[in-house]
Amino acid sequence: MTTTETHAxxxxxxxxxxxxxxxxxxxxxxxxxxxxxxxxxxxxxxxxVLEAEQLTIHIPEDEPGALHAAGAPVELDPLRDPxxxxxxFYFGKPRWSRFAALNLEHIKSVDLVVDADELVRNPLAGAxxxxxxxxxxxxxxxVSACQKRANVTPTKPRLVGVDPYGLxxxxxxxxxxVEFDELHEDEASWRRTLEVFA
Numbered sequence: 001m002t003t004t005e006t007h008a009x010x011x012x013x014x015x016x017x018x019x020x021x022x023x024x025x026x027x028x029x030x031x032x033x034x035x036x037x038x039x040x041x042x043x044x045x046x047x048x049v050l051e052a053e054q055l056t057i058h059i060p061e062d063e064p065g066a067l068h069a070a071g072a073p074v075e076l077d078p079l080r081d082p083x084x085x086x087x088x089f090y091f092g093k094p095r096w097s098r099f100a101a102l103n104l105e106h107i108k109s110v111d112l113v114v115d116a117d118e119l120v121r122n123p124l125a126g127a128x129x130x131x132x133x134x135x136x137x138x139x140x141x142x143v144s145a146c147q148k149r150a151n152v153t154p155t156k157p158r159l160v161g162v163d164p165y166g167l168x169x170x171x172x173x174x175x176x177x178v179e180f181d182e183l184h185e186d187e188a189s190w191r192r193t194l195e196v197f198a
Contacts, residue, residue: 007183009107009114010039011165012059012067017090017175019059019069023052031091032057035083036122036163040101041069042076042083044094050075055102064110071104071116089160090168090175127187128162135159135167135194142169145197149178162190 014034021030021043032043041057049055050073059067076099078084084099104116124131135142142157146169154171161168166179184190 003118005112006114006118007165009067009109009112010119010163011179012109013039013041013069013107014163014165014168015177015179016060016067017168017177019057020061021046021049022056022058023048030057031087031094033083033086033090033161034122034163035086035101036125036128036161037083038101039119039122040071040083040104042087042099042101044087044096045073045075045098045100046096049073049100050098057102067107067109069102069104069107071102071106073100074103075099076101086161090170122163123185124162124164124187124190127190131162131187131190132159134191141194141197145169145178145194146171146176148197150176152176164190167194 018029018031021028030043032041035042052073055073056068056070059069076084078099083101104119106116107114136159139157142159143153146152146154146157156172158170159167160170164183164185166177169176169178180193184193
């Protein structure tokens, strides 16, 4: 069973889209998305990333209280791996043409440590396409959710990702995170929660 500590780590992991990569003591900023099938962070592979034996992403910064996701990088095929398309949906075409996923060993911060075997598949992964289609037919719901939870007003919002902790909306100024107060692990519950923003 997923523990409270694991949910806390996953909620924080989904909260951000940018982090700082530690590549053999070289630090660089990167955007990333979370692969719903594996919970792995996925990001463009700058020079040196795929040659490193171990990487850490400090989320959102390398500072006290940040989430540290550590593991080994693996290369993804942009023509075959849906996680690469997911990145393009969120951010558009990146500077680097190669993609990496981080095979997580653990996620930790000052108040928690979660091993990779506790990071189960997003239970809404199978329902995500249907939820996105439904929500994108009701852009007023997405605008309202952004206004109430993120204090922004996108003009052409598109739902691009869902998880038990909230939703990811692509706006003209970048992705917007709308977080739920409670955990919603089934499609009906998730949909009812978004409808509350109407």
